[in-house]
Each structure stands twice: as C-alpha cells, then as structure tokens.
Amino acid sequence: MQLGVIGLGRMGQIVVERVLDAGHDVVAFDLDPEAVATAADAGAEPADSVADLADRLGDEKRIWLMVPAGEAVDATLDDLDPHLSDDDVVVDGGNSYFEDSVRRAEACSAAYLDCGTSGGPAGAELGFSLMVGGPAWAYGELTPVFDAVATGPDGHERMGPAGSGHYVKMIHNGVEYALMQTYGEGFELLHEGRYDLDLENVASVWNNGAVIRSWLLELCEEAFREEGSDLGDVADRIEGGSTGTWTVQEALEQEVPLPLIYTALSERFGSRADDGRFSRRLANRLRYGFGRHEVQRRD
Numbered sequence: 001m002q003l004g005v006i007g008l009g010r011m012g013q014i015v016v017e018r019v020l021d022a023g024h025d026v027v028a029f030d031l032d033p034e035a036v037a038t039a040a041d042a043g044a045e046p047a048d049s050v051a052d053l054a055d056r057l058g059d060e061k062r063i064w065l066m067v068p069a070g071e072a073v074d075a076t077l078d079d080l081d082p083h084l085s086d087d088d089v090v091v092d093g094g095n096s097y098f099e100d101s102v103r104r105a106e107a108c109s110a111a112y113l114d115c116g117t118s119g120g121p122a123g124a125e126l127g128f129s130l131m132v133g134g135p136a137w138a139y140g141e142l143t144p145v146f147d148a149v150a151t152g153p154d155g156h157e158r159m160g161p162a163g164s165g166h167y168v169k170m171i172h173n174g175v176e177y178a179l180m181q182t183y184g185e186g187f188e189l190l191h192e193g194r195y196d197l198d199l200e201n202v203a204s205v206w207n208n209g210a211v212i213r214s215w216l217l218e219l220c221e222e223a224f225r226e227e228g229s230d231l232g233d234v235a236d237r238i239e240g241g242s243t244g245t246w247t248v249q250e251a252l253e254q255e256v257p258l259p260l261i262y263t264a265l266s267e268r269f270g271s272r273a274d275d276g277r278f279s280r281r282l283a284n285r286l287r288y289g290f291g292r293h294e295v296q297r298r299d
C-alpha cells in the first residue's frame, strides 16, 4: 500500500517509520522542509506541497494527517479536497475535537476516518492504541496501515460512525488528566509527609505488582529518577488542556458527573496563575476578617 502522510512532527514521523517498516510506501509532506528531509532519510518519498503529495499518490489515495488539531487540519483539507474523490480515504490521527471531525467527514470528498491516537513518542517502538470512527469500508481499507501504526491487529478498533474515534480519545485524555492528578496527590503527601522517602523507590515497588501499577506510574518513577524526589527545578505549571476541557463540556451537556476529571482540569488552570491564586489570597485575607488570624504577606 502507498500512504501519504501530512504532518511530520513527533507523531507523524513515527507513522512514517512504522508504515515503512511494515513494507508499505510513504509520500510525506510537512510545512517544515527539515521534517520532510527527516522522513525522506527514513525512506519516504518527499513532497513539496499538499498538491504535490496528492499527485504522487495516484488513484485511490490513502492519506494520514498528523498536524496540530484545529486550523491546520481545516487548512490541509482545503488544499487536499480538489484532489480527492469518494474512493479515497483520509485519516485524521491528531487530537481533533469530535464535532469538528463530524463536520469534516460530511464536507470531505473522500471517506473520512477520525482516529484517536494514544501512546505518545514511546509508540515509535511499541506502536499506538488507535480508536477509529467513520465508514466500515474505509476502516477495512486502511487496516494494513492501522496494523503497522498500532501495536498490532489488537491495537486498533473501529468505534463507530464519524466522530466516535475522537470522542473516545477525548474521554481517554480526561481519564489521563485524572490519573495524573491522583498520582500527583499521592506523591505530594508522601513528599510532604512524616517519612523521608525516596519516591523513585516507592514508584518502583508500586510498579512491581501493586494494584496501582501503570505506564503513568512508570513515568512517575522515571521522573523521580531523572529529577530527584523533590522534582528539582520542575515548575508548578501544567500546560495543555484542550481535550480535558472538551471532556468536561461534554459531561455537562450529558449531565454525567465527572468530579475527578473536572478537578484535574481545574488544577491545571489554577497552576497557570502568575501571581498566586486570587481565591487563595482572598481566603487568606478573609481569615483575618472573621477571625483576626494573621494575614500571610508576600516577601
């Protein structure tokens, strides 16, 4: 099979390499010529524009988008659409909002698959977990590519119609936020608590047979090994947040309670206050107001 890949960053290069390793051909494009050169070094045929990539693919085009969610996906689809017909298949493997994917599937001249991708850069060796939405025939057509990009045939599934792949990935990320939050809370108590603990050792022993072992916990162990038990100069600030926000918005719309995921998202927003949390500063001052407790002042 021949696959066009557009977007050759951390994730797109892995798609290129795994598809090449499985014996398929790849045509690759990115706005960044250096990224195209890297893909070409791995064995892909370089393209210098979306139109050039489409020309090089010939009939029955199979194209994987791995660009940032949002405008980059729409811009790429605008450029691609004149070159597409209904026997072509486009996969969006990024973290797109599921309602955008439903809209794009309706507008696209090709069959459109929304594919939630989990596993991060570690997927280069392990392969990814892929959650795919869209027409069954298109999923069937792309199965050799999904087999290559995923951990194997068990690493991908068709979730349902358009939007369902990105819907499942959105909620996966909400779970990811909450898991990070709960590991964070446990390790914070261990760090602040009554014993002087080596947190790498704690994470290591938990990862060996404990109920709460997981890949995220292995990444906690790695973080303590590389940064120290006090996390050294790692800042108290968490970026990202789009998929978690969408998860909470969807929960509100469906009236499903998600207190843990909401709290984790809220902690992220709270971490970004440059000048300390206003609500905490006000609580500090109010304790003086009602109880004449000493106000803690900034240095």
Ligand SMILES: NC(=O)C1=CN([C@@H]2O[C@H](COP(=O)(O)OP(=O)(O)OC[C@H]3O[C@@H](n4cnc5c(N)ncnc54)[C@H](O)[C@@H]3O)[C@@H](O)[C@H]2O)C=CC1
Pocket: 006, 007, 008, 009, 010, 011, 012, 029, 030, 031, 032, 035, 066, 067, 068, 069, 072, 073, 075, 076, 093, 094, 095, 096, 117, 118, 119, 120, 121
């Ligand atoms: N990094 C991660 O762990 C994961 C990322 N994702 C999703 O995969 C997608 C890609 O993520 P990364 O590879 O991490 O991002 P990245 O920032 O490493 O790479 C994005 C690439 O897209 C290129 N690009 C941007 N706009 C373009 C356009 N209009 N046409 C062609 N190329 C364009 C950039 O030059 C860059 O090379 C995002 O939607 C992200 O949310 C999904 C799962 C995990």
Ligand SMILES: O=C(CO)[C@H](O)[C@H](O)COP(=O)(O)O
Pocket: 095, 117, 118, 119, 120, 173, 176, 239, 240, 241, 242, 243, 244
């Ligand atoms: O999808 C992912 C992992 O599963 C990406 O790493 C994503 O960027 C994580 O979300 P956020 O940036 O909001 O932390």
